[in-house]
Amino acid sequence: MLLNSHFNYWKRRSEILHINSLAIGKFDGLHLGHRELFSKLSKNGGVLIIDKKREKYLLPPKYRENFLEFPIFFYKFEDIFHLSGGEFLEKLISDFPNLEHIVVGYDFRFGENRTSSANDLHKLFDGKISIVDEVKIDNISVHSKEIANRLENGEIEKANLLLGRNYSIFAKHFRERGLGSQEIFPTLNLQNRNFLFPKSGVYKTETKIKKEVLESITFIGNRESSDNKFSFETHVLDRDLENRNFGEIETQFLSFIRENRKFGNLSELKKQIQKDIDFVKN
Incomplete structure (x- = not known):
């Protein structure tokens, strides 16, 4: 797990122990679809970002805490891509020992070669699972890729609508x-x-x-x-x-x-x- 640099280890470890609900995803842009996931978290919730490094982001990882009221944690994609679905859950439970509730989007996939789906979480985790349905604004699916396409076409108002900012x-x-x-x-x-x-x-x-x-x-x-x-x-x-x-x-x-x-x-x-x-x- 990547611990944020501006927390010393023990302070961050204490924060982890308080986490009982976790939203998991890439969360590039922190758009309205992502916000729907965050709304399911408890007051002791956190956000786990799967970061697959690339050159350009809607919102690079280091800036995301500016837009979130929940603590953020990171898994580097290169550190977990080889794990099976079961191994991924084992790691999650080990890293967040008081985890009771997992929140993901309907299109969430995990495990080596993306072989496990959001519904597979029910078989691998004993706690509560919330799977958030697709979010649409003006009949447009709210996705990071859709927002990126709008920006690259100069459709700023539409991109902002989907971002919610x-x-x-x-x-x-x-x-x-x-x-x-x-x-x-x-x-x-x-x-x-x-x-x-x-x-x-x-x-x-x-x-x-x-x-x-x-x-x-x-x-x-x-x-x-x-x-x-x-x-x-x-x-x-x-x-x-x-x-x-x-x-x-x-x-x-x-x-x-x-x-x-x-x-x-x-x-x-x-x-x-x-x-x-x-x-x-x-």
Whole structure:
């Protein structure tokens, strides 16, 4: 079991001993379908995430505790993929000795080669089993893959509806003295930390710096009108934020404004950005 680094071993072990109900799954995005599972947990419940490492997430594992009121525990997929269904349950019971209630989704599968289904838990565990049915919003199945597809198509409002929150990217702010601050509009240059990018283009966003939420527009894509390099940058409206280092910034995506495109010159680009700003303000 992976114990969270910001808990020392004994404190985390004590926390484990209090867990009597557990929701199990990948839980990427912590969307409304996942929330339905969490609603079945007791006050001494916990969330066990099966983490199969990849390059891009809707919500990377290290950020999930920001969105959950329950303690989070992790199994690395590479540590458990070889276990049979029975061996997986044995490990679970050993790691959580006071476990009385397991909560999973209808499509949960476990054991080597995914050979065991959610219903098999009834045969392998003596306690209570809750299997949560498929969750639909506007007749759309709420799945992480569905949300990812919506984001990659620029359908931000629909993705946010399925998430039950605004899609966010936490990113490192770095200073870059480029064309934006000199000739166009000043921007915060951001370095993504394993989050899935929405479709390239310009977005209406909110930028959270420490505890302050600021109105903004955000660009994702290649800077086709200048150096053609990929960029993730945000212009905060009506605020002078130049020459400051903010560390980590949260960008919340509200809606898609327009496609990325090449302009004849920087003057044309600046005029279009002003139109984008006016659109957001109005």
